[in-house]
Amino acid sequence: MKFAVLGGTGLIGSQVVENLSAAGYQAVPHALSTGVDVITGQGLEAAVAGADVVVNLTNSPTFDDASPAFFRTSMDNLLAAGAKAGVGHFVILSIVGVDQVPDLDYYRAKALQEDILKAGPIPYSIVRATQFMEFMDAVLSWTAEGDTVRLPRTPLQPIAAADVSSIVAEVAAGAPLNGVLNIAGPDVYPLDELGRLTLTTKRDGRSVVTDDSAGMFAAVHGDVLTARGDARIAPTHYTDWLS
Template identity: 80%
Template sequence: MKFAVMGGTGRIGSQVVKKLKAAGHEVVPHSLSTGVDIITGQGLEEAVAGVDVVVNLTNSPTFDDASPAFFQTSMDNLLAACRKGGVGHVVILSIVGIEQVPDLDYYRAKVLQENILKTGSIPYSIVRATQFMEFMDSVLAMTTDGDTVRLPPTPIQPIAAQDVSDAVAEVAAGTPLNGILNVAGPDVFPLDELGRMTLNARPDGRTVVTDDTAGMFAAVRGDVLTPKGDARIAPTHYTDWLS
């Protein structure tokens, strides 16, 4: 099969490209660095012409109220190019539980991205993942004040980027789901506890304080970011990943 991976040089995209190539597929990664601009449309039609599957792993450069415009424009451009190029399957990566966190601009933007794909005419698959283990340092940094990190006790079920890439590559090589696959790590932690675990493993002098109002995850109510039902549970535990 022939694949085009948008955002194919990023954290997840580069691994998806590697996995699909290892499985014997013809795969081309695309990004701004390769001359493909999903917002202006530059190089987009050429990138997807004649491919079987397009995997879109591009992301908004901001997480604020500008993010919906990014996903609206990028998806409109991509789907138009895919229709013209005869693409038979479009795959995107999204987030578990996003429709239940309407107070976050970025999560609303990802819901918009999903809806544009669902209402299009091309068979599709959506892989929804929980929060990446690799993002924990950024989460800590966002609410650090001196030697104190403030985090809410939001339930989180972190997943390793490698496991996310496995799921995306598998779905992309399969029959279109015309639906959603949820993937998550094997363990659930309160976010504040996860922060303490991280700093205990890599001590840097900071201390985590529980604060229900701190950071973006304060907008999350209950356990909506943990999957329910038939989610696929990935093998990597956070404690193993830390070590």
């Protein structure tokens, strides 16, 4: 089986390629650096030619109100190229609770991406993951001021990128779900506590101040970014990943 992995050189994509290759499949990474542009369409038809499965892990370069246009254009181009090539399975990676956070432009954009895929001509699978453990440093940087980091109490259930990549590869190699698989790490933390744990473990001298109006996750209400009962729980605990 041949896989075309768009965004195949990134954090998740490179590991998906490794996992599929280790399982004996032909997995080809595609990205801007390999001459494939999902927005202009350059190199797309050649990238998906002969592929049984397309795994789209490309991401908008911004999280603002420009992100819906990125996902609309990229999905339209990829679905057209995939349908022309006779691709039998199209996989994307999305976010747990993505349709429950209407105040965030990026989450609305990812929900749009899901809707375009569902309405498209190719059997599909959507893997929704919780927040990546690897992104905690970025989250801390968004609201850092000097020696203080302001974080809301938003419940998160972080998952390791390696676990995400393993499951995405597994789903891609299986039959199309024509639906959604939710995946999450094993532990739920309020974001402010997660920040304190991270800084303490890394011996970072900054302190966390609880501020429910701070940063992007202040727009999240309740525990919508955590797993529901039907979610698949990945094995890696955040404390183990940190150490």
